[in-house]
Amino acid sequence: MAKRNPFLSETILLLLFLVPLLLVLATTDLYPLAFSTYLSTTSWSLIDRGASAHWVGLSNFQNVLRDTIFLDSFRTSLKFSLGATAAELILGLIIAYMVVGESKTMRVVRTILLIPMFIPGVVVGTMWRMMLNVNAGIANYLLSKVGIPPLSWFSAPGTALPSTILVDIWYSTPFVMIILVAGITTLPANPVRAAMVDGASRWQIFRYIMLPLLAPIITVAALFRFIGSFFVLDHIYTTTYGGPGFMTNVMSFHLYRQGLSHFKLSYVAAASWLMIGFSLIVIVVLTAIRRLLERSAATG
Amino acid sequence: MQRAYIRAQMGEGLFTFFRAVVIILSLLFVIVPLVWLFINSIKMPLEWLSIPPVIIPSKITFENYIQLFTNPYSDVLLCLKNSIIITLAATTLSVLIGSLAAYSLTHLQLPFKIVPVLAGMVLLLGFYPKITAVIPYFVIMRNLGLMDTQIAIIIAFVGLNLPRTVWLMMTFYEELPKEIEQSAMLDGCGPWGRFYKIVLPLAAPGMAVAAILSALLCWIEFMIASSLAIVNAKTLPIAVSAYLQDKGMHWGPMSALGTLTVVPVIFFCIFVQKYLVRGLTFGAIKE
Amino acid sequence: MATVRMVNLTKYFGKVGAVKGLNLVAEDKRFLTLLGPSGCGKSTTLNIIAGLETPTDGEIYLDEISINKVPPAYRNVAMVFQTYALYPHMSVWDNLAFALKIHKEPKGVIEKKVEETATMLGIADLLDRRPRELSGGQRQRVALGRAIVREPKVFLLDEPLSNLDAALRLQMRAELKLLFDRLQATVIYVTHDQAEAMTMSDKVAILKDGVLQQVGSPLEIYYKPVNKFVAGFVGSPSMNFIDCTLRAEGEAIFIRTADFELSLHELTSGSRLESHFGKDLVLGIRPEDLHLDAKEDSSMIRGKAAVVEHLGSDTIILLDTGSQMLTLVAQGSATVRSGENLSVRVDMDTIYLFEKDSEKSLLTPELAILGGVL
Numbered sequence: 001m002a003k004r005n006p007f008l009s010e011t012i013l014l015l016l017f018l019v020p021l022l023l024v025l026a027t028t029d030l031y032p033l034a035f036s037t038y039l040s041t042t043s044w045s046l047i048d049r050g051a052s053a054h055w056v057g058l059s060n061f062q063n064v065l066r067d068t069i070f071l072d073s074f075r076t077s078l079k080f081s082l083g084a085t086a087a088e089l090i091l092g093l094i095i096a097y098m099v100v101g102e103s104k105t106m107r108v109v110r111t112i113l114l115i116p117m118f119i120p121g122v123v124v125g126t127m128w129r130m131m132l133n134v135n136a137g138i139a140n141y142l143l144s145k146v147g148i149p150p151l152s153w154f155s156a157p158g159t160a161l162p163s164t165i166l167v168d169i170w171y172s173t174p175f176v177m178i179i180l181v182a183g184i185t186t187l188p189a190n191p192v193r194a195a196m197v198d199g200a201s202r203w204q205i206f207r208y209i210m211l212p213l214l215a216p217i218i219t220v221a222a223l224f225r226f227i228g229s230f231f232v233l234d235h236i237y238t239t240t241y242g243g244p245g246f247m248t249n250v251m252s253f254h255l256y257r258q259g260l261s262h263f264k265l266s267y268v269a270a271a272s273w274l275m276i277g278f279s280l281i282v283i284v285v286l287t288a289i290r291r292l293l294e295r296s297a298a299t300g
Numbered sequence: 301m302q303r304a305y306i307r308a309q310m311g312e313g314l315f316t317f318f319r320a321v322v323i324i325l326s327l328l329f330v331i332v333p334l335v336w337l338f339i340n341s342i343k344m345p346l347e348w349l350s351i352p353p354v355i356i357p358s359k360i361t362f363e364n365y366i367q368l369f370t371n372p373y374s375d376v377l378l379c380l381k382n383s384i385i386i387t388l389a390a391t392t393l394s395v396l397i398g399s400l401a402a403y404s405l406t407h408l409q410l411p412f413k414i415v416p417v418l419a420g421m422v423l424l425l426g427f428y429p430k431i432t433a434v435i436p437y438f439v440i441m442r443n444l445g446l447m448d449t450q451i452a453i454i455i456a457f458v459g460l461n462l463p464r465t466v467w468l469m470m471t472f473y474e475e476l477p478k479e480i481e482q483s484a485m486l487d488g489c490g491p492w493g494r495f496y497k498i499v500l501p502l503a504a505p506g507m508a509v510a511a512i513l514s515a516l517l518c519w520i521e522f523m524i525a526s527s528l529a530i531v532n533a534k535t536l537p538i539a540v541s542a543y544l545q546d547k548g549m550h551w552g553p554m555s556a557l558g559t560l561t562v563v564p565v566i567f568f569c570i571f572v573q574k575y576l577v578r579g580l581t582f583g584a585i586k587e
Numbered sequence: 588m589a590t591v592r593m594v595n596l597t598k599y600f601g602k603v604g605a606v607k608g609l610n611l612v613a614e615d616k617r618f619l620t621l622l623g624p625s626g627c628g629k630s631t632t633l634n635i636i637a638g639l640e641t642p643t644d645g646e647i648y649l650d651e652i653s654i655n656k657v658p659p660a661y662r663n664v665a666m667v668f669q670t671y672a673l674y675p676h677m678s679v680w681d682n683l684a685f686a687l688k689i690h691k692e693p694k695g696v697i698e699k700k701v702e703e704t705a706t707m708l709g710i711a712d713l714l715d716r717r718p719r720e721l722s723g724g725q726r727q728r729v730a731l732g733r734a735i736v737r738e739p740k741v742f743l744l745d746e747p748l749s750n751l752d753a754a755l756r757l758q759m760r761a762e763l764k765l766l767f768d769r770l771q772a773t774v775i776y777v778t779h780d781q782a783e784a785m786t787m788s789d790k791v792a793i794l795k796d797g798v799l800q801q802v803g804s805p806l807e808i809y810y811k812p813v814n815k816f817v818a819g820f821v822g823s824p825s826m827n828f829i830d831c832t833l834r835a836e837g838e839a840i841f842i843r844t845a846d847f848e849l850s851l852h853e854l855t856s857g858s859r860l861e862s863h864f865g866k867d868l869v870l871g872i873r874p875e876d877l878h879l880d881a882k883e884d885s886s887m888i889r890g891k892a893a894v895v896e897h898l899g900s901d902t903i904i905l906l907d908t909g910s911q912m913l914t915l916v917a918q919g920s921a922t923v924r925s926g927e928n929l930s931v932r933v934d935m936d937t938i939y940l941f942e943k944d945s946e947k948s949l950l951t952p953e954l955a956i957l958g959g960v961l
Binding site for chain 2: 007010011013014015017018020021024025027028029031032033035036039046094095098099109111112113114115116118119120121122123126127128129130131135136137138141144170174201202227230231233234237238252255256259260265268269272273275276279283
């Protein structure tokens with residue numbers, strides 16, 4: 001009887017550890033993704049549960065790319081993401097700089113400032129919908145108190161998208177803030193102290209020392225927020241529902257509607273793959289930028 | 301030296317002022333909407349939609365909250381129950397499965413770099429748009445007859461949480477000194493023993509973080525839950541959006557419902573802020 | 588003029604006292620070293636002088652102007668950190684030029700100063716590199732250059748050599764000394780390495796647990812320590828300490844220890860010791876003051892050579908006297924074997940006596956040979 005190789009039995013046991021994970025992920029990711037591929041390359045219909053499905057090659061993809069509403073939703077998402085990410089990065093950085101510190105006060109402040117990101121998106125949307133109500137909302141009321149005429153917020157085509165960006169800013173700036181707070185606190189302390197002794201003012205230290213060293217982590221935050229805001233759905237659902245008209249018809253929402261209300265499953269599958277492709281490009285580009293920045297900021 | 305020094309002092313004073321302004325404005329920006337949500341939830345119906353809006357209600361009532369639960373057409377109680385069950389189940393499962401799997405991924409030795417690639421793929425699965433999986437998953441569950449069940453949602457949430465949990469636990473495991481396990485190995489302890497008796501207790505803070513983030517995500521998730529739940533398995537976020545669609549102008553109960561979802565979050569935040577920060581920033585900085 | 592005066596400088600971190608009531612002067616154009624074991628408060632003191640920490644109590648004066656409230660940027664001091672603290676994302680040139688740019692010096696001036704300093708330190712060919720591309724020694728020179736280029740009133744150096752390997756450290760010691768002599772600058776130097784302190788300083792201030800033990804020239808500290816701590820800290824291998832008591836026998840005074848007895852020749856200090864007869868004292872003998880050329884007289888210690896270390900230039904012998912081990916250093920190669928019984932002569936002109944409790948110095952060598960050096 002050959003002696004069991006101990007390494008073999010250990011390996012087998014470890015593989016067993018992986019089984020539950022692989023089972024779940026197969027169910028929730030792999031199978032759906034495979035099915036999605038199938039959906040995207042066939043003419044699947046929900047009515048007959050795919051009985052009449054046949055291969056259509058890339059024609060679903062072509063349909064998607066020719067669909068003006070889809071392209072429009074892509075543009076809208078782009079505008080939304082760029083606006084939201086830029087605003088959140090700048091605000092997040094300013095606030096992060098102001099709230100670093102181990103004092104009890106600052107810790108309390110940071111905790112409070114974190115709350116928005118943990119509220120369900122639909123509730124955030126509902127809340128802002130009430131606040132930005134043109135007549136009964138508190139926003140216009142407060143504006144009137146300082147002499148500014150009421151804004152139309154979600155109701156007018158021109159102001160709807162900026163209003164959703166505002167909601168996202170409330171919702172997601174805490175995330176950027178906390179990442180940057182962590183980044184600032186892990187900066188090497190000595191170059192900053194050296195700069196202090198060298199005569200640099202607070203602003204100069206920030207601009208010449210801290211900012212370059214923070215650049216990599218800012219890029220990470222930018223990546224998270226850009227991709228995250230691109231796939232936003234929850235608060236759009238409860239504030240504008242894609243409107244007025246199609247002004248806030250961001251891509252996720254458009255696909256959600258096409259999929260769950262109109263059941264154009266193949267369309268949605270093809271479009272999702274295009275979205276994945278797009279996000280991969282963004283990830284690759286921003287990661288490359290981050291690596292570059294990291295190298296130049298490497299500690300010496 | 302003196303003149304520049306005085307200027308510097310003024311500059312520093314200006315900064316302190318600016319800093320206070322930023323902090324106060326940010327705090328107001330966060331708190332005012334939440335407070336207004338709460339105020340709205342205790343207003344009498346007459347004052348819900350008043351123009352101009354009523355800031356201090358003339359009369360406070362908790363009728364809105366009661367209405368949420370006693371209204372025969374309302375299923376808020378059901379949604380609350382579902383949310384709690386689903387959150388607890390999904391969190392527990394994802395932490396358990398994730399910790400186990402992460403242990404394997406950090407210890408398994410296979411040729412051809414299989415293990416790092418596998419780990420990378422697991423992580424990557426946490427980054428693609430949910431919408432891609434929503435529709436197929438919806439179809440799958442429909443075909444399995446699991447539509448509108450808690451189980452379908454739980455499995456989906458576990459899948460959603462696993463990549464991040466695995467990633468978190470892997471980073472935690474890597475922080476533990478190898479010597480501890482090596483001496484256990486020499487003592488004759490097998491992988492399960494090492495995992496259960498040594499690594500797990502030491503990685504408990506990591507599990508806490510993973511549990512917190514998972515629980516949060518389950519509590520607030522909307523897209524997937526709404527695609528799978530029709531009547532029986534609805535969660536709190538679905539209740540909120542449904543309320544909006546049905547009785548969007550009933551600001552009172554709607555605000556009450558909103559407050560109900562927010563209050564646990566606030567308490568949660570207070571309790572776990574230390575762990576939260578660590579977990580959120582772990583990956584970003586470890587890069 | 589650049590004189591730093593510390594008056595009753597105190598710094599507490601919570602309940603922990605890092606610096607307690609420090610009174611010290613760093614004289615113009617002189618090299619002052621703050622020496623002591625880790626945790627003694629020397630780095631904290633330096634940080635306070637730089638303005639990176641605020642004192643809990645006490646004053647600091649730069650040329651008799653109080654700088655307690657002045658932010659570091661305006662104190663006109665330059666600091667070289669132990670870890671160099673170079674700006675990692677800037678080239679060497681930018682690192683050197685940073686302070687000048689901050690002070691809005693004209694471009695031509697900046698260029699000139701940077702080139703000059705780089706040449707002076709031998710790093711002129713590294714100006715384009717980034718800190719991570721440099722070796723430890725090179726980084727240290729850049730850190731120095733950053734300080735020098737500013738032409739500050741005071742140079743503060745926080746253990747700049749401790750991250751270098753031994754050979755480089757020795758070389759840099761000499762270079763630094765030459766450099767600062769040339770620059771005619773006021774320097775406050777922090778280290779835990781007593782050899783550095785001894786070789787580089789005009790004055791050494793020894794600190795322990797935040798309290799100043801003694802300040803004086805290196806030779807003063809070495810030969811006239813005020814207490815057992817200073818005596819034991821300076822000198823390598825460190826001084827031997829043996830518990831002892833004094834007894835008198837007629838005109839003669841004897842020092843009695845557990846293993847041996849030494850007769851104290853009639854010294855002018857003999858009479859000063861009268862009040863300490865019978866009390867617990869500590870005898871201090873430096874390893875180099877124990878000699879292998881023993882003759883038959885009473886200042887002799889017998890023991891067995893437990894360990895013999897041949898360094899080539901010296902021989903270190905651990906002598907087992909029965910109840911403890913003494914260290915002795917013999918010049919050159921001593922023909923001593925391990926296990927050998929030895930008789931070791933003590934030069935009674937070179938011994939020290941300390942009170943056991945207070946550790947204060949009672950007796951230090953009256954060394955005529957040093958003549959006017961002390």
